[in-house]
Amino acid sequence: DAKTTQPPSMDCAEGRAANLPCNHSTISGNEYVYWYRQIHSQGPQYIIHGLKNNETNEMASLIITEDRKSSTLILPHATLRDTAVYYCIKAQGNTGKLIFGQGTTLQVKP
Amino acid sequence: EPEVTQTPSHQVTQMGQEVILRCVPISNHLYFYWYRQILGQKVEFLVSFYNNEISEKSEIFDDQFSVERPDGSNFTLKIRSTKLEDSAMYFCASSEERGSGTDTQYFGPGTRLTVL
Numbered sequence: 001d002a003k004t005t006q007p008p009s010m011d012c013a014e015g016r017a018a019n020l021p022c023n024h025s026t027i028s029g030n031e032y033v034y035w036y037r038q039i040h041s042q043g044p045q046y047i048i049h050g051l052k053n054n055e056t057n058e059m060a061s062l063i064i065t066e067d068r069k070s071s072t073l074i075l076p077h078a079t080l081r082d083t084a085v086y087y088c089i090k091a092q093g094n095t096g097k098l099i100f101g102q103g104t105t106l107q108v109k110p
Numbered sequence: 111e112p113e114v115t116q117t118p119s120h121q122v123t124q125m126g127q128e129v130i131l132r133c134v135p136i137s138n139h140l141y142f143y144w145y146r147q148i149l150g151q152k153v154e155f156l157v158s159f160y161n162n163e164i165s166e167k168s169e170i171f172d173d174q175f176s177v178e179r180p181d182g183s184n185f186t187l188k189i190r191s192t193k194l195e196d197s198a199m200y201f202c203a204s205s206e207e208r209g210s211g212t213d214t215q216y217f218g219p220g221t222r223l224t225v226l
Contacts, residue, residue: 034214043114043201043217044153087153096141096205096213097166100153 004033004088006104012082014110018075022088025069032091033064034098035073037084044087044100047073078108112136114218116202122224123192131187131221133202142185143203143215144177146170153201159185192225199223 005023012018024033032051036044048055048062050071055062061074075082087103115134123129135142144156158165159177176188185204189196199222203215 036217038153041147041199041220041222043203043219046214046216049214091213096143096158096215097155098143098145098153098215099155100145102152 003099004090004101006086006088006101008102009105009107011107011109012075012078014080014108015077018073018078018082018106018108020073020075020086020088020104020106021070022073023070024088024090027068027090033062033071034089034091035060035062036087036089036098036100037082038087038103039081039084045084047086049091078106080108080110082106083108114202114204114216116200116218116221118221119219120222120224122226125194125225126191129189129192129223131189131200131202131223133185133187133204133218134183135185135202135204136206136216137183139204139206139216141165141205141207141213141215142177142179143205144187145201145203145217146198147201147220148195148198156187189223192223194225197223197225 032049034049035047038044050062064071085103085105117132142159147153157167157171174190178186199220201220202218205213205215
């Protein structure tokens with residue numbers, strides 16, 4: 001089962017933290033959670049990924065629950081340029097194939 | 111910062127014609143992918159490629175499609191006889207390795223294919 005569940009849309013005020021949830025209750029032990037985003041029709045942009053520990057990079061933080069059934073992507077200070085579709089994806093083991101869902105459309109408002 | 115590039119950015123073709131979409135993956139990457147996105151729909155996996163062979167392909171990737179790495183830098187997607195329903199954005203991606211946690215794929219900007 002390759003699917004994750006995300007809310008279809010969210011709003012966030014500029015300068016505030018954007019918290020994007022993802023449910024991946026069927027994740028298996030060796031599957032990572034990847035987050036990408038797509039701005040307009042541009043190519044998907046890698047944001048962050050993790051296995052079980054929380055991760056942080058220059059773009060975002062990823063919080064994974066202890067049971068690994070869900071995670072939250074945090075954009076600490078959202079800007080208008082963060083308006084995009086955000087995808088939460090379970091890595092497909094060793095296939096390398098990414099299966100995109102509909103994602104969450106994040107609208108950052110002034 | 112290294113990036114995946116794709117040419118052309120927009121290709122218009124007549125139904126039944128052959129098209130070749132080109133990609134230059136990140137130079138030290140070994141795994142290459144094609145995805146497509148029909149307007150308003152999800153990004154869909156087409157094919158993965160490693161060591162001059164197809165590793166995996168989706169049911170979309172039928173006999174009309176082929177991929178090739180003709181030299182050390184380019185990775186191409188050929189559609190032999192285009193159909194109206196092939197109109198889409200085509201994204202190339204590459205990764206350094208393949209496997210959970212290590213196969214972060216980096217995508218190119220895409221080629222918009224319009225079939226008339």
